[in-house]
Amino acid sequence: MSAAFETINIETLLKILEDIVNEDEHRVIRFLLSNTIIDTKIIIATEKKPFFSNVGTPQWDSLSLVLFTIYMEHALKEVRPVLPKPSTPLEKVLPREIAYADNVDFVAFQDIDIEEVGKVLEKYNLQVNVDKTEFTNLSRGETDWQTTKKVSTLIGDQEDIERRKQLSSAALVKLKNVCMSTERPLLLHLPMNNGSSNILVVTSLVSYALLDSFIMVDDFMITFPMSLLGVFTNIANAIVFCKLGFSDNSNVNFLALSVFDFFVSVISFVTRVLLCPLLRHLSIEPTMRYIAHCLSHALIIVTCGGAMMTALIALERCVCVVFPLKVRE
Numbered sequence: 492m493s494a495a496f497e498t499i500n501i502e503t504l505l506k507i508l509e510d511i512v513n514e515d516e517h518r519v520i521r522f523l524l525s526n527t528i529i530d531t532k533i534i535i536a537t538e539k540k541p542f543f544s545n546v547g548t549p550q551w552d553s554l555s556l557v558l559f560t561i562y563m564e565h566a567l568k569e570v571r572p573v574l575p576k577p578s579t580p581l582e583k584v585l586p587r588e589i590a591y592a593d594n595v596d597f598v599a600f601q602d603i604d605i606e607e608v609g610k611v612l613e614k615y616n617l618q619v620n621v622d623k624t625e626f627t628n629l630s631r632g633e634t635d636w637q638t639t640k641k642v643s644t645l646i647g648d649q650e651d652i653e654r655r656k657q658l659s660s661a662a663l664v665k666l667k668n669v670c671m672s673t674e675r676p677l678l679l680h681l682p683m684n685n686g687s688s689n690i691l692v693v694t695s696l697v698s699y700a701l702l703d704s705f706i707m708v709d710d711f712m713i714t715f716p717m718s719l720l721g722v723f724t725n726i727a728n729a730i731v732f733c734k735l736g737f738s739d740n741s742n743v744n745f746l747a748l749s750v751f752d753f754f755v756s757v758i759s760f761v762t763r764v765l766l767c768p769l770l771r772h773l774s775i776e777p778t779m780r781y782i783a784h785c786l787s788h789a790l791i792i793v794t795c796g797g798a799m800m801t802a803l804i805a806l807e808r809c810v811c812v813v814f815p816l817k818v819r820e
Contacts, residue, residue, distance in 0.1 A: 498616045498617060498618065499558075499559065499562055499615075499616065499617075500615065500616045501524045501525075503562075503615060503616070504524070504558060504561075504562050505517070505520070505521055505524070507561060507562060507565050508520060508558075508561065511561065520554070520558070523554065524558075556592075559592070559593070562615070563590060563593070563595075563617075564590070565615075566611070566612055566614075566615040566617060567588060567590065567595070569611050569614070570588075570608055570611050570612065571587055571588075573604070573607045573608060573611055574587055574588075574597065574599060574603060574608075575599045575600070575601040575602075575603065577600075578600070579600070582599075582600055585598055586598060587599070589641070596641050605619060605621070605624060625639070627639045627641075627646075629646075634647075637649075637650045638650050703768040706767075706768055707767070707768055707769070710763050710767060714759065714760070714763045715760065715763065717756075718756045718757070718759045718760035718763070719756075719760065720756075721752060721753070721755070721756030721759075722753060722756045722757055722760070725749045725750070725752045725753035725756065726753065728745070728746075728749040729746060729749045729750060729753065732745055732746040732749065733746065740807065741804070741807070744800060744803060744804050744807065745804070747800050748797060748800040748801065748804065751793050751794075751796045751797035751800060752797055754789075754793040755790065755793050755794055755797060758786050758789055758790045758793065759790065761783075761786060762783045762786050762787065762790065765779040765780070765782055765783040765786075766779075766780070766783050
């Protein structure tokens with residue numbers, strides 16, 4: 492079809508919908524289609540003025556796809572009688588046509604008169620794009636038909652698999668170039684109401700290679716040493732408070748705080764190891780990221796526990812100052 496979405500007759504579409512949708516839905520669809528605006532593009536004109544149209548549906552919303560499918564199916568019902576009638580049992584079970592959006596493939600054992608098909612579709616204000624119409628003959632003695640594309644798929648299974656392999660390889664190469672690039676821009680796709688779209692490109696302040704360098708310096712110079720120091724010092728604190736005994740509430744509180752801080756140090760160390768840029772190219776890298784994600788929840792829990800113990804110890808110190816003689820009681 493040629494510009495099929497723009498040539499739909501809205502009044503005909505609404506008549507078709509009367510037998511499909513209820514009155515309220517019909518009224519809503521009529522209101523939406525009545526606001527169809529066409530913007531003129533005249534090179535020699537000094538200004539362009541949009542105007543309302545009684546044909547066409549917008550292509551950038553989900554409702555238009557459904558409406559066009561209903562409209563197209565109703566038109567194809569009148570096309571089928573002009574197609575060659577099936578004469579064999581195989582023809583009777585084969586689909587007469589394969590439609591996808593505004594592309595239609597007709598299947599028959601005899602030649603199809605495209606002019607007759609076009610005359611029927613003209614009643615629905617649809618035009619056959621003769622320049623893009625292809626005729627394919629399926630024959631066992633020929634192989635050209637195997638490379639013919641129908642609804643974005645090649646008819647030959649092996650040829651279609653090879654084509655999809657090539658497309659996937661090309662897509663992966665582009666993705667690899669983006670991932671390995673030193674400067675990766677952030678692409679934002681902004682759909683516009685008039686059917687067009689703008690791409691806003693925001694370039695990052697630093698390259699990802701430099702960012703990885705910052706992360707490695709932070710890991711080896713700050714995070715790893717501080718985490719290891721926290722592990723050994725909190726083990727020593729726990730041993731000291733255990734030897735002091737649990738008769739004093741302060742020893743119990745500080746022991747609990749040491750335990751929470753110990754787990755914070757351990758989990759922080761393990762998480763940073765799993766997310767280290769040097770291990771990013773390993774085959775188990777997705778599993779390591781998943782484990783790090785799970786450990787992040789545990790890190791939040793022990794961090795909140797340590798904050799709670801710190802608040803409890805601070806509250807106890809305040810009470811000791813305000814009521815020095817009653818705290819022991």
